[in-house]
Amino acid sequence: MTDLGPLEPLLGNWEGNGGLDVSFHNDDGHIEETTYFEKAHFTRIPIVENGEQTMHGLNYQMTAWRHGEEDMDPFHDEVGYLLWEESTNQVLRCFAVPRGIAILAGSTVSPDAKTLHFDAVPGDPTYGLVQNKYLIAKAEATDYKSSFTLNDDGTLSYTSDLVLKLAAMNGEEMHHTDHNTLTKVS
Numbered sequence: 396m397t398d399l400g401p402l403e404p405l406l407g408n409w410e411g412n413g414g415l416d417v418s419f420h421n422d423d424g425h426i427e428e429t430t431y432f433e434k435a436h437f438t439r440i441p442i443v444e445n446g447e448q449t450m451h452g453l454n455y456q457m458t459a460w461r462h463g464e465e466d467m468d469p470f471h472d473e474v475g476y477l478l479w480e481e482s483t484n485q486v487l488r489c490f491a492v493p494r495g496i497a498i499l500a501g502s503t504v505s506p507d508a509k510t511l512h513f514d515a516v517p518g519d520p521t522y523g524l525v526q527n528k529y530l531i532a533k534a535e536a537t538d539y540k541s542s543f544t545l546n547d548d549g550t551l552s553y554t555s556d557l558v559l560k561l562a563a564m565n566g567e568e569m570h571h572t573d574h575n576t577l578t579k580v581s
Contacts, residue, residue, distance in 0.1 A: 398451045399439070400479040400506040401486060404545050405453060407579050409435040414459055414575035416471070419534070419561055426569060431470070433459040433575055435551075443478065450487075452478035459575075471573075481506065487522075488513040488541070495527030498539055509546075515539045535560040537568065552576040 397403050414431035435457045443450040459471040475490025486508075487501040500513035501522045515522045516538055526536055538558040546552055555573040560566055 398442075398479075398481070399453070400451070400481055401504055401508040401511055402437075402451070402453055402477050402479050405437040405455075405477065405543070405551065406439065407437060408581045409437075409551055409577035410580050411435075411575040411577035414573065416459075416571075416573045418571045419559070419563065419569060421563065424563065429470070430462045431459040431575070432462060432465055433457060433577065435577055437477070440476065448480065449482070450478045450480045452476050452487075455490075486511050486513070495530055496524060496536060497526075498524040500524075500539060500541065510542055510544045513539075513541045513543075533562045546576070550576050550578050 411433050414433050416429040416431060417426065418429070419425070420427045435455060437453045437455045440452050440454050443452060454476050456472070456474045458469045460467065460469045464470070471492070473490050473492045475488060478487040478489070480487070484503050484505060485501055486504050487499065489499045491497040498515050499522055500515035502512040502514055504511055515524045517524055517536065524536055524539055530536065536557055537560055539556070541553060541555040544552045553575060557571045558568055559571055560568050
């Protein structure tokens, strides 16, 4: 195992054509499923040192296009960092999406873990999320859970579940979920 711990196998460029997004569609006023194609890039960053804390990590970008719209603007683009702190076995995912949400999620995993869990809740001083005023009023995020799984066949699968309290649904909660399986292309 290298200094990247469980992040090491993610290095490189990945693509997946079997993505499924389940989300509220404002134009239609209801929850719909959208299939998508996706590209993900994971690149090593310099060592991060904060006093006695040392972390190793990757920067990443995940971009998705609806099927049939691959030549158009993507419907999802996120950029962030995956970090590994070996001394505490903490894995962190910190990222932002241009809708006005920033998330720092994490958990404890072993250095050879094949599944990495990332959890965050609003207001948590360590693994939390913040969102803009419009989203608080219209689609307030109340919980976030995701995982990356390195499969035996060399693929990478992920799941994401962002729980939203939607004004358009009279304050009811819905699970905005995404999942895909990616293959390393370089």
